Amino acid sequence: MNRPLFFFIFLLLLPGLLLPTVFATGFTAEQIMERVDQTLSAAQDQEMRVKLVITDAKGNISQREMVMMQKGNDRRMVKFLAPPEQRGIAFLSLPGGLNYLYLPAYRQTRRIASHVRNQKFAGTDFTYEDMEARKYSVDWEAKLLGEEDGLYCLELIPKAKTNTDYGRLVVEVKADIFFPVKIEFFDKGNKPHKVMVQDKLEQINGYWVAREAEMKDLQAGTSSQMFFTEVKFDSGLADEIFTERYLAR
Amino acid sequence: MKRLTVTLLLLLLLAALATSASAMEWQGNFISDYHFQFNEKQEFSSGSRLTLQPAARLGPARFTGELCLDLQGRPVVASPSGLSAYQQIFPWELEVREAYVEIYDFPLNRMDFRAGRQLIPWGAGDLVSPTDNINPQDLVDFKDFGRRLGSDALQFIWYPGSLTVTAVFIPVFTPARLPAGWMELFLPPELAGLSEEAIQVSLPATTLSDSAFGLKLAGRLGGFDLSLSYLDGRYDLPVLETVQGELVDPMNPASRKWKEASLIFPRRRVLGVEFSGEAGGVGVWAEAAVFFPDKVSTRTKLELPPPLPPYIDETVVLSDAYTKYLVGADYNFPDGTYFNLQFLHGFPHERAGKKIEGSSFFALEDYLLFALEKPLLNGRVTIVPLAGLFAVQDFKAISQNYAVVLAPEVRWSPVDGAEFTLGVNWMEAAGDSLFSSFRDQDELYLKIKYSF
Numbered sequence: 287m288n289r290p291l292f293f294f295i296f297l298l299l300l301p302g303l304l305l306p307t308v309f310a311t312g313f314t315a316e317q318i319m320e321r322v323d324q325t326l327s328a329a330q331d332q333e334m335r336v337k338l339v340i341t342d343a344k345g346n347i348s349q350r351e352m353v354m355m356q357k358g359n360d361r362r363m364v365k366f367l368a369p370p371e372q373r374g375i376a377f378l379s380l381p382g383g384l385n386y387l388y389l390p391a392y393r394q395t396r397r398i399a400s401h402v403r404n405q406k407f408a409g410t411d412f413t414y415e416d417m418e419a420r421k422y423s424v425d426w427e428a429k430l431l432g433e434e435d436g437l438y439c440l441e442l443i444p445k446a447k448t449n450t451d452y453g454r455l456v457v458e459v460k461a462d463i464f465f466p467v468k469i470e471f472f473d474k475g476n477k478p479h480k481v482m483v484q485d486k487l488e489q490i491n492g493y494w495v496a497r498e499a500e501m502k503d504l505q506a507g508t509s510s511q512m513f514f515t516e517v518k519f520d521s522g523l524a525d526e527i528f529t530e531r532y533l534a535r
Numbered sequence: 536m537k538r539l540t541v542t543l544l545l546l547l548l549l550a551a552l553a554t555s556a557s558a559m560e561w562q563g564n565f566i567s568d569y570h571f572q573f574n575e576k577q578e579f580s581s582g583s584r585l586t587l588q589p590a591a592r593l594g595p596a597r598f599t600g601e602l603c604l605d606l607q608g609r610p611v612v613a614s615p616s617g618l619s620a621y622q623q624i625f626p627w628e629l630e631v632r633e634a635y636v637e638i639y640d641f642p643l644n645r646m647d648f649r650a651g652r653q654l655i656p657w658g659a660g661d662l663v664s665p666t667d668n669i670n671p672q673d674l675v676d677f678k679d680f681g682r683r684l685g686s687d688a689l690q691f692i693w694y695p696g697s698l699t700v701t702a703v704f705i706p707v708f709t710p711a712r713l714p715a716g717w718m719e720l721f722l723p724p725e726l727a728g729l730s731e732e733a734i735q736v737s738l739p740a741t742t743l744s745d746s747a748f749g750l751k752l753a754g755r756l757g758g759f760d761l762s763l764s765y766l767d768g769r770y771d772l773p774v775l776e777t778v779q780g781e782l783v784d785p786m787n788p789a790s791r792k793w794k795e796a797s798l799i800f801p802r803r804r805v806l807g808v809e810f811s812g813e814a815g816g817v818g819v820w821a822e823a824a825v826f827f828p829d830k831v832s833t834r835t836k837l838e839l840p841p842p843l844p845p846y847i848d849e850t851v852v853l854s855d856a857y858t859k860y861l862v863g864a865d866y867n868f869p870d871g872t873y874f875n876l877q878f879l880h881g882f883p884h885e886r887a888g889k890k891i892e893g894s895s896f897f898a899l900e901d902y903l904l905f906a907l908e909k910p911l912l913n914g915r916v917t918i919v920p921l922a923g924l925f926a927v928q929d930f931k932a933i934s935q936n937y938a939v940v941l942a943p944e945v946r947w948s949p950v951d952g953a954e955f956t957l958g959v960n961w962m963e964a965a966g967d968s969l970f971s972s973f974r975d976q977d978e979l980y981l982k983i984k985y986s987f
Contacts, residue, residue, distance in 0.1 A: 340913070342913040342915070343912075346915075348950075348951045349951070369951040369952055369986070370563075370564070371951075371952060371986035373562055392656065393654050393656050394656050397811050397812060397813075397818075398818075399812070399813035399816065399817065399818030399819075399865070400816050401816050401817060401818060401865075402818070402867050404867070404869055405871060406871070406910075406914065409913065409914040451869070506913065526645075530699070531647070531692075531694050531699075
């Protein structure tokens with residue numbers, strides 16, 4: 287390639303190299319993730335009952351039931367209803383990475399240190415980190431990989447200040463409603479770790495929600511399916527619910 | 536008979552609650568326990584515990600209870616008539632561990648009120664907490680350390696802003712529950728031989744001045760959860776107040792014969808501080824409790840042969856303030872392995888003060904408690920290869936006074952709700968610590984638990 291032609295091609299590519307990737311829709315990766323955050327936290331609050339079906343590597347199945355409440359996108363409370371040995375266990379996620387766990391057997395609420403965040407949440411394939419209420423656009427650096435079949439494909443790399451056990455995420459976002467339908471989790475060695483698929487999307491009171499979600503642990507060969515029922519939006523959940531006081535109730 | 540009547544009344548009450556309150560919910564568990572002592576004794580023991588936890592919610596109020604029915608596996612028949620007594624062939628015990636009502640936002644907004652028998656655990660420690668002094672200890676099974684009895688209390692928990700203020704009032708004192716043969720463990724050997732009638736146990740009066748109260752202030756500071764507490768109550772374990780006897784031969788101290796003794800439960804105030812949080816990704820916690828005991832003297836009176844006057848001695852056994860403390864850390868490794876390490880100065884049953892000869896009761900010892908757990912097969916199996924404690928009374932002479940307790944176990948949950956635990960309690964000890972008393976009780980145990 288002669289030098290003037292190379293320089294011409296370089297000038298053509300320069301905006302793409304210097305600016306965030308912009309596809310035909312005109313959204314940058316950051317804007318897409320901001321829209322995703324808006325979609326996921328569009329409601330003032332949300333409350334739902336969750337049935338969990340956990341399948342181990344040998345195909346054995348166990349079930350859990352819980353109630354999940356969220357206010358904004360930084361406060362979340364999860365309380366187990368079943369099985370009996372886990373009933374009453376409650377988990378509270380607050381802004382600033384503050385997490386608390388109430389264990390009925392000890393009648394005590396315990397602060398959870400960050401080392402617990404990569405542990406399985408009550409035997410499921412979801413970790414405590416997965417259960418936290420977080421903003422993707424705040425904690426992750428997004429890069430748009432492509433757009434195909436109405437889906438944005440993005441790569442998320444944790445920002446320097448982000449406390450996470452994942453090395454990167456690859457997220458597929460439904461382009462028309464900015465809803466994440468698939469997330470691939472890679473560990474810090476860049477090996478595929480888990481895949482979450484959200485399915486049966488439905489609009490309730492104008493808010494999009496997945497009725498089913500499945501998390502597969504590719505390394506352990508296990509999976510956890512979530513079925514969401516009794517979904518309520520904007521029911522006026524009080525701030526007080528997202529406090530240690532309510533964990534034991 | 537009286538106990539049976541109380542039990543029936545209780546069950547009727549619960550049945551009535553169950554039928555009247557449609558919101559009544561029950562949960563609980565059943566544990567069947569088998570132990571085999573593999574030392575010289577080669578003894579089996581077994582028992583079962585049924586725990587029922589009723590709960591009912593009506594508007595802003597909730598009832599919570601916990602009933603424990605202990606079925607002791609060993610008959611206690613000691614006489615011919617006992618062979619026809621069901622209670623002696625299948626001894627059992629019912630404990631109302633908790634039964635309280637909780638009313639939210641009462642009497643003030645953002646204040647919760649609890650009344651009834653309740654467990655009020657304070658402290659940041661794992662299983663043992665120097666600041667956890669409200670509920671009396673349940674020492675019937677000493678290996679189940681950390682277990683407490685419920686207290687009949689009034690509790691107010693107020694949440695002004697980001698603080699939590701807890702006030703507890705316990706009108707009537709409740710002592711700790713001690714294991715059978717406790718006198719041999721906790722009293723000087725010479726007194727342990729006294730008959731039941733010869734030892735008088737004086738419970739505190741039930742007046743206002745003999746009641747207990749506590750106050751705790753908790754909040755968050757600089758990324759750490761902090762709390763300060765104050766408790767004005769009594770020791771739940773007895774202290775020897777008087778002991779009387781005679782010295783048959785004034786020239787021979789061994790001719791001493793004790794006739795009677797009295798025990799009291801002295802008052803003590805406890806100032807506590809605790810924090811929990813994380814440092815460098817490791818969970819950390821610490822707490823300290825300063826005990827301010829009332830001055831207590833043990834009065835010894837020995838009658839001497841006439842015409843000698845009686846020998847009287849008063850030894851102060853409790854007076855100076857002392858501190859118990861705990862520092863702990865835990866960490867979860869990415870593969871799920873969990874490690875927990877705590878350094879403890881002063882076990883819950885220990886207190887400082889003058890040590891009565893032959894008794895291990897007053898010495899504050901140092902303990903290192905540890906646990907390593909590894910979940911396998913998606914959490915269906917948990918192996919605990921390392922768990923136990925290391926105790927030392929005097930670091931200058933460790934070989935003469937130490938205790939090592941190791942309790943490795945394997946837990947297996949074949950189906951939801953059911954859990955099998957197979958483990959070993961192994962102990963090696965020297966000296967006269969309380970743990971040394973159990974050194975010949977190494978055992979293998981199997982525990983089957985079903986939750987419903």
